[in-house]
Amino acid sequence: MIDWMTLVPGGTAYTVDELATVYGLLFAVIWLLSAVYAWMTVPARERSRFLSYYAPAAAGGILVAFAADAISFYLCFALMALPSWGLVAWSGDAQGRLAGRLYLVATVVGEALLLAALALTAAEAESIALPALRDAMLTSPYGDLAFALTIGAFGLKLGVVGASGVLPLTYGHAPAGAAAALAGAAAKVGVLGLLRLLPLGQASEPGWSSVVVGIGVASAFVAVALGVLTTTPRAVLGYSSASQMGLVLIGVGVGLADPAAGAAAVAAAVAYSLHHGLAKATLFIGEDVARGSAGRSRGAMLALAALPAAALVGLPFTSGFAAKYALKDAVHAVSTESAHLAEALLPWAAVGTALLMLRFFALAAGQPAGGDGHRPGPRAVYAGLIAFVAGAVWAWPADWVASAAKSLTAPASLWAATWPALAAVALGAVAMLVARSADRDLLGVVLPGDAWTLAGRALLRRRPAPSAPAATGGSARQDEARDAVTRWLVRADGALTVWSVAAGMFVVLATVLVVLAT
């Protein structure tokens, strides 16, 4: 019945379809370039420790793109996510350990939800092939539950609203190379998972569509608010990721509303994955390179980071422009209320992203120097990544790229892509003036990881001491009682041996027997 019992070893199978090609390439590039960067910047005696976490994570992180059945997908997902703990908690100090713990909690919960979703759909499908599971999502009596579980599982990976804090925690204490990989590739597995399991373009699920779009919108804006108010450049980038992934969710959500919009939605999600993956990885590495430099060279390095930052904002001629165009296309194609709302809010999300980037540059410029990023090798990797950001998406042979390129000639769309950035600059300037006059940092009020960090700290403080070993044996009172019983028993039996008692007993017994007998 269940075909995997007779499958190849481990019951696993892989495929190379369109999604697998896109994501496979993206993941491979990011994991490998990040590895090169990390190898050059991690201290030599730590390299083996680094590799022991990074290698399995990278293997899982790349292979997951090709997984074609539930077990393979789950395997690769776990192989990527769990060893990454070692990267997240890399610094080993109290904050790093806390981040590691919280990351682990989020990951494990996510895996559990995913497993439940897979099991539920596999029970219906009687197969573990991912397309079959996706179909079962529609036919299974527990389809809605499976739906919710899937969104929960990948939502944790994507840092949806409520879990936005997970992303800054994930990237905050890892080596820069690892952070780049985690942000650029690992998080995108969440998108891939949604595309693989949710029936985009197959059925009309307006209810779920609204839910997903709603989550996306909320995620996009909440993360901006948190990110602007947080304290470290990496945390800002983390929140920015959460915000951007909210936008991806909007794309996925509209795809659920109308089968006709499915292809556009998938295209939007893929576009965002590609563009954001490369840009965000570049920003993480840029931050590290800049931190290693001082003075003018830091300024230069940060200036280079303006390109990926501009891409995130979606300025014309950047990869972000193309991605945003694809998203707009998808949202536009659907006429649900949530889609309309999302369409109206999309430019404001870009404003938010722009604010986050400004905040990032402000923080990155001001932090003390450190790290190994300034050497030529790492800088070369940085440069390579920038080249990818600049050209990779535009070179990608896809419809959405072509139509985005075409719209570059339309002034309206150019303006639509530019004004959010200008608005953000204006807002930023105002904010800076206000902050300066207030004589204290009004902005740094959100801990990286927000409520998650607070909860984690509180739980750790309240952790009880290891329980004392249970007392063995009974208490004194029990002993006394036992002694009393013992004494009574022994005395009672002793009484039976007294001749008069014994003889009397015999006579009584004999009499009773005779009476009973006759």
Add this chain to the structure above:
Amino acid sequence: MSLALHLPALLVVVPLAAAAVAFVVGPRAASWIALVTGALTAALAAAMAWLAVTTGPVSYAIGGWGAPLGINLIADGTAAVFLVLVGVVGLAVTVFATGYFRPATADDPGPGHGMFWTLWLFMWASLNALFLTGDVFNVYVCLELVGLSAVALVTISEGAEPLRAGMRYMFASIFGAMTYLLGVALLYGAAGRLDMRQLAESLDHSVAAQTGLALMIAALLLKTALVPLHFWLPSAHAAAPAPVSAVLSALVVKGSFFVVLRLLLDVMPPGYLGDARVLLGVLGGAAIVWGSLQALFQQRLKLMVAYSTVAQVGYLFIIFPLAAAGGTVLPTALLGTLVHATSHGLAKAAMFLAAGMALKRYGHDRIADLAGAARRTPVLAATFALAGVTMMGLPPSGGFAAKWLLVGASLEAGQWWWALVVVVGGLLAAAYMFRVLAHFIADPGDRPGPVGNLKPLRTEWVPLGLAACASLLLFAVPLLTRLVESGTAMVGAGVIP
């Protein structure tokens, strides 16, 4: 063939003659005579069992005089079970005793060494006679013979304690015998016969007959040490030398029980004596609980083992309230009872012999001070542990088979409370056995170890063998089944299809 016809008589005559010879020769020769006789008697018992299985119950009129004038010996399957038990345990005890009573030095013959063999062979003969006799008066004679030799054997060790215990035992024994005789007199007055088979045919519901039988049974209960008439047993069994304790606990109490079984199942028609049967069951249940609790709190090993006997005897009486139920209840319960008697006999002998080893090697039998015995005297500890398996009724021991059958019979009869008692008894047995075993395994610390040579005597493996037999008895149950199914010599109840 002709010899086979005389088997019942030979079972009595051979050990009796050997006893006489052993009395005459010196202790060393006596031990050899006992060994040879033991082997021979055991073989005769096995042959007897074979005969009972193949040809059915064997009846033997001594001297050719039949009832009512002469004395009839009856060897049916039930008797054969006990005869074989006596044979096996007797032989094992004999072998063990050759090592146990071996003088420490050449010129010290050891206490009571010489008398042991004579008394023991005499008792063996009397026991065989008791199991074979088909006549209620002869039962009295055999009981007296067994009782007297038992008392003598208890007092074979020197010291005040054995003497006191022996006296108590003797009084109880005589008291019981007298009451039994009184019952026989009443019965004879009412029925006019003593031969069991004839009694079975002619028993009426007269008050005299019923009173007589009730008195006989009361007396037998005293001799079987059923609670609350067990007052003499622990001291007597604990005070005697180990081989004697083994025989007393394993075989002698079974003798009087056997008579109860005969009277209630074979001689009396079903339902005869009415509620007295239920009382027997109740007392049996009480014995299980009371004896086990006492065993649980004993400080000395031999007393613990003795109280365990008090408890285990209780199981034998569960059959009586069940006997009246129809279906396969009675055969099942009877088989269970016989299996229990057998396995308890084997295991209890092993335990007492092991306790004797402990006493001899450590110079005491205080349970708490035997810590580390598992390391220092592993054979002893293993014997105890294996014997304990049967006491607890765990498979594949005979105790387990017995419990299975008794519980099955109770449930089938719809009297689940007996099943409960049996199961609780097993748990209590586990409690007192493991209390001892835990001490054996415990770290000895600085407690004094055994004295003398640590290597086990060759004869000390014998109790281990007995215990092993008991704990594997489940596999011998088909043999017992065949014996029981071979039919009974009695016509009255005719319990066996």
Add this chain to the structure above:
Amino acid sequence: MSPWLPVLLPAVVSLVTFVAGEERGRLRVAVNFGGALISAVVVIRLAVDAYAGRVHTWEIETLPGLAVGLSSDLLGLLYATVATVLWGVTLVYAFGYMSHAEDRARFFGFFALCIASANGIALSNDLLTLFVFYEVLSLATYPLVVHSGTAKALAAGRRYLYYALGGGAALLVGLVWLHVLSGSLAFVPGGALASVADHVGELRAIFALLVIGFGVKAALVPLHGWLPGAMVAPAPVSALLHAVAVVKAGVFGIVRLVNEVYGPELARSIGVAQPLAILAAATILFGSIVALRQDDIKKRLAYSTVAQLSYITLGTALCSPLAAIGALAHLAHHAAMKITMFFTAGSLAETHHIKSVSRLDGIGRVMPLTMWSFAIASFGLAGLPPVAGFFSKFPLGVGAAQAGEIWAVILFVTSGALAVGYLAPILIRAARRGDADAFGDRSADEAHDAARRRPESDPRMLWPIVTVALLALAMGLLAGVPGSPLDWAARALAPSFVGWTP
């Protein structure tokens, strides 16, 4: 090839070990390894036969109308193979672990006896035989639990006995009752009680009694109380007996009971499966949550065992083919994973005197192979592919969903997360750099360097750990291959579900 050989061989090993005594160490080693090797070969031969459809049966009559019999069917052989093969591995470990201990003859004698009875339980042809070996196992374990002879060990042993013998008593009553009711105790795939199916009340009571009996060893809450205390036993005992042979005897009994005595259909229709499932679910949650709070490594693992055993019970009680198969496969999978963990715990205690989680900081750098093995097992226990655990939990979850028991699916994934919760701290601490004075007065780095120069622990302990960890990995990687525990379980249980084929 007779089915009693897997019982007889370890029994003979046990006997020879006892009789040879404490002094003849070389004979002990030879007999034990020889016996283990031959037993393994025999069991595997039997398994090959059973795969080809040749089932050997042997029985003798004991109690009237009842036989004691052994049969080499696939279901039993799965458990027997696990016990026998792991016995050999554990022996290597045990000879290393016990190299300075006292009473080794007693230890190894009873150890072999436990395996003999576990194999007996596995290959039993009927409930009576199973019960016989079940009780022998109860007894044979006791001396191992109290091996050290300390007051603590004796107290734990006493507690174990209370539970084991109490359970045995319930089992006895239940079996006799069942026999009186139905007249047969034989195992028949799909159940043998159709003829008395209308005695619902009695069947329920009997089921309850039998589950109490098996539940003690299966550590079903509230009958689990003996297991954590029993961890006072030497590590090989905790590893092989309290993770594999003894506790699995209980769950195996439940597997037989549900699938081959009552049959899944009857168990469901008379309403006994559902309460059992709920009990098992409660046990899973209870064990997992309590494990979170244990600082003592072995205790933490023990509570984890409590939880994991109930996976098997729950899967069986769901009465759905895939769940039952996952459950049975978990019997083997959990064995390999948990034995790795207990080996590790023993090695930590023996090599560095570390017994609590809070003292593990940095141990991973000192004992890398050991801790990596532990990590593999942990991943498996948490249900992560490609380690074995996933390949039992996934079918369990799917089966539960097919049976319509969504709560069970949720429970499986929840407890998987909880498993990470109690195992991850061990790994996390092991991966830390460690405090300066964690290992005597050397820093972890120095200890790390020192460890490079010599093996991280006694090789007799190290290599068994690596072996069983790889075994757990292989069971998962090769889960789709014929002969893997999963495939085996599917074939073994297929006859119990009419109209279902793997």
